[in-house]
Amino acid sequence: xxxxxxxxxxxxxxxxxxxxxxxxxxxxxxxxxxxxxxxxxxxxxxxxxxxxxxxxxxxxxxxxxxxxxxxxxxxxxxxxxxxxxxxxxxxxxxxxxxxxxxxxxxxxxxxxxxxxxxxxxxxxxxxxxxxxxxxxxxxxxxxxxxxxxxxxxxxxxxxxxxxxxxxxxxxxxxxxxxxxxxxxxxxxxxxxxxxxxxxxxxxxxxxxxxxxxx
Ligand code: 1PX
Numbered sequence: 001x002x003x004x005x006x007x008x009x010x011x012x013x014x015x016x017x018x019x020x021x022x023x024x025x026x027x028x029x030x031x032x033x034x035x036x037x038x039x040x041x042x043x044x045x046x047x048x049x050x051x052x053x054x055x056x057x058x059x060x061x062x063x064x065x066x067x068x069x070x071x072x073x074x075x076x077x078x079x080x081x082x083x084x085x086x087x088x089x090x091x092x093x094x095x096x097x098x099x100x101x102x103x104x105x106x107x108x109x110x111x112x113x114x115x116x117x118x119x120x121x122x123x124x125x126x127x128x129x130x131x132x133x134x135x136x137x138x139x140x141x142x143x144x145x146x147x148x149x150x151x152x153x154x155x156x157x158x159x160x161x162x163x164x165x166x167x168x169x170x171x172x173x174x175x176x177x178x179x180x181x182x183x184x185x186x187x188x189x190x191x192x193x194x195x196x197x198x199x200x201x202x203x204x205x206x207x208x209x210x211x212x213x214x
Pocket of ligand 1: 010039040042043052053054056057110111113114117138142146149150154158165175214
């Protein structure tokens, strides 16, 4: 675990999300996926009890990566171009999942919803008391966000996994950005980037009525 943890630093996640928004306020897909990959690496350091979560995240990252490696890769450069391309070509199941079960729009929406949880969780960590419980911050923010989209069995499994989370200070130190205070400062730096990416995507999906894709 120590060796794996040493390869993770929250800094790489910060750098990735900071690189997401272009001058035209488009959300670049490659750094977005790089940010998630960094988060998944971190999650894997926390123990095998989280594997079912990281596996699902990896599956979704790979679906979008495959689009980025396909002949249509240019269409998937930004979330804006992906939405435009998939909608214009009838590649999104708008009513129910059928012909295009793994569209980029649908898959990205899953990560986008998880980003909302992440934003709230990191803010909870940043502003929490020294001795506060990561498991409580995690379950409260999960229940207020992602849980609304998950069936009972997933919510139950997630709740059990959260109990395995270390205390806030140990958690902050695992981020490999120095002391707990330094990690808190890094969170303060990272959050505005994550919030901006979330906000732009949310507006785009709302504008195209894509927020409920099943
Ligand atoms: C510095 C702090 C970093 C913390 C890192 C945490 C990384 C967490 C990665 C979570 C990625 C979750 C993606 C979930 C996508 C999703 O909602 N999938 C569901 C729906 O997909 P479908 O294709 O069926 O429509 C899917 O059913 C999910 C299955 C797996 C369980 C997801 C539980 C998510 C819990 C999120 C909290 C993670 C706790 C991490 C502890 C730090």
